[in-house]
Amino acid sequence: MVKQKPDLPQGTLDLLVLKALSLGPMHGYGIGQRIQQLAEDMLQIEEGTLYPAVYRIEQKGWIESEWGVSDNNRRARFYKLTRQGRKQLAVEESQWEHLTTAVAKVLQAT
Amino acid sequence: MASWKAFRDRIRALLDSDAVHREIDEEMRFHLDMRAEENVRRGMSPEDARREAERRFGRLTRIKEMGYEVRGGGFAEILWQDVRYGVRMLLKHPGFTFIAVLTLALGIGVNTALFSVVNAVLLRPLPYAEPERLVQIYEANAQQGFDRFAFSLANFIDHRDQQTGFEQMAAYNRWNANLTGAGEPERVQVAIVSASFLPLLRVQPLLGRGFMPEEETPGKDNVAVLSYGLWQRRFGADPGILNQSVTLSGHVCTVVGVLPADFQFPNPFGSNPLSEAAPKVDLLVPLAYDPKCGFRGKRPPVPE
Numbered sequence: 326m327v328k329q330k331p332d333l334p335q336g337t338l339d340l341l342v343l344k345a346l347s348l349g350p351m352h353g354y355g356i357g358q359r360i361q362q363l364a365e366d367m368l369q370i371e372e373g374t375l376y377p378a379v380y381r382i383e384q385k386g387w388i389e390s391e392w393g394v395s396d397n398n399r400r401a402r403f404y405k406l407t408r409q410g411r412k413q414l415a416v417e418e419s420q421w422e423h424l425t426t427a428v429a430k431v432l433q434a435t
Numbered sequence: 436m437a438s439w440k441a442f443r444d445r446i447r448a449l450l451d452s453d454a455v456h457r458e459i460d461e462e463m464r465f466h467l468d469m470r471a472e473e474n475v476r477r478g479m480s481p482e483d484a485r486r487e488a489e490r491r492f493g494r495l496t497r498i499k500e501m502g503y504e505v506r507g508g509g510f511a512e513i514l515w516q517d518v519r520y521g522v523r524m525l526l527k528h529p530g531f532t533f534i535a536v537l538t539l540a541l542g543i544g545v546n547t548a549l550f551s552v553v554n555a556v557l558l559r560p561l562p563y564a565e566p567e568r569l570v571q572i573y574e575a576n577a578q579q580g581f582d583r584f585a586f587s588l589a590n591f592i593d594h595r596d597q598q599t600g601f602e603q604m605a606a607y608n609r610w611n612a613n614l615t616g617a618g619e620p621e622r623v624q625v626a627i628v629s630a631s632f633l634p635l636l637r638v639q640p641l642l643g644r645g646f647m648p649e650e651e652t653p654g655k656d657n658v659a660v661l662s663y664g665l666w667q668r669r670f671g672a673d674p675g676i677l678n679q680s681v682t683l684s685g686h687v688c689t690v691v692g693v694l695p696a697d698f699q700f701p702n703p704f705g706s707n708p709l710s711e712a713a714p715k716v717d718l719l720v721p722l723a724y725d726p727k728c729g730f731r732g733k734r735p736p737v738p739e
Binding site: 352353354357367371372373374376377380381383384386396399400401402 | 440441444458459461462463465466468469470474491492493494495498501504505506686
């Protein structure tokens with residue numbers, strides 16, 4: 326049986342997290358929601374794996390975090406893109422485009 | 436800065452790992468609650484909503500652990516493992532360990548020894564005021580092949596009186612004498628110094644005074660200045676020591692002063708005479724000169 330919702334290729338999650346946060350600061354749950362919405366539920370993400378990825382990105386200095394209050398008045402940790410993260414997002418976007426174009430060319434061979 | 440944040444997290448995880456765990460717990464609990472509420476809104480029973488949220492989240496314990504590691508946790512544990520591994524390996528290869536330890540020991544030892552010498556000779560300033568203005572001068576005797584030789588007293592006096600290059604000149608010599616009088620007789624190290632010696636080194640006696648120029652005359656030279664050590668040891672730091680008598684190899688001298696505790700006598704035979712303190716000096720006596728007995732170009736008469 327072919328999986329309808331493929332797993333993300335290695336490293337892609339970082340790109341999606343950066344992209345989601347480029348739309349504005351958000352807590353971890355919100356990041357996951359945003360990615361799912363933007364992907365129109367076509368992706369299979371184990372939601373928990375988002376967190377180690379987010380922590381790793383934070384350690385690289387691309388995002389930073391602080392405790393804040395969520396829409397339903399609960400304490401939540403909010404992440405936002407740093408200036409360095411914005412640059413990194415541009416780099417990763419262009420790399421991703423390059424890669425998908427290249428893979429598409431190969432697959433289109435007849 | 437990226438590495439700075441990672442470093443801070445690592446230290447924080449080391450010092451307060453509970454706080455890091457609590458933060459991660461809280462963040463993930465918030466996530467599960469939010470997902471469960473969302474599920475309830477979509478019509479699930481609270482139990483199903485919770486179960487579905489947990490299923491979508493994945494293996495909670497494992498993910499928490501991963502998050503903790505990313506945030507610098509486990510650093511101390513890994514460090515400790517490395518240390519234990521290192522010790523085991525060293526014990527397993529005693530030959531290698533021996534060579535490694537020996538190499539380190541020799542390296543550190545040689546460095547320490549070299550540094551001590553360099554520090555004493557080159558780095559540490561002379562223990563006197565304005566050390567950069569002090570020089571030690573010698574006579575040279577080419578015939579005998581000596582390039583550092585003591586001045587004859589008469590030559591010193593000629594130099595002192597005729598030179599214009601130095602603010603002041605002082606001479607000193609050493610003498611071993613027998614100290615007798617109160618208590619056990621004792622062999623003491625005496626320095627025979629010109630009256631200019633202490634003023635030149637800017638040394639102010641702790642008690643009393645140094646020597647007067649007129650005390651450089653035979654017959655008036657029966658005075659002595661005690662070192663701090665001798666004053667403490669032999670005279671019990673007696674504050675009334677001034678004007679008391681001490682007998683040096685039969686010569687009776689009046690104590691006129693006591694040197695300060697930190698005074699160091701120069702060592703004329705050290706590689707850097709003014710920075711390597713000589714073996715202890717117990718007393719100073721004035722360098723008296725009788726013109727009738729002096730020989731220019733010859734050694735001074737031995738005082739004993």
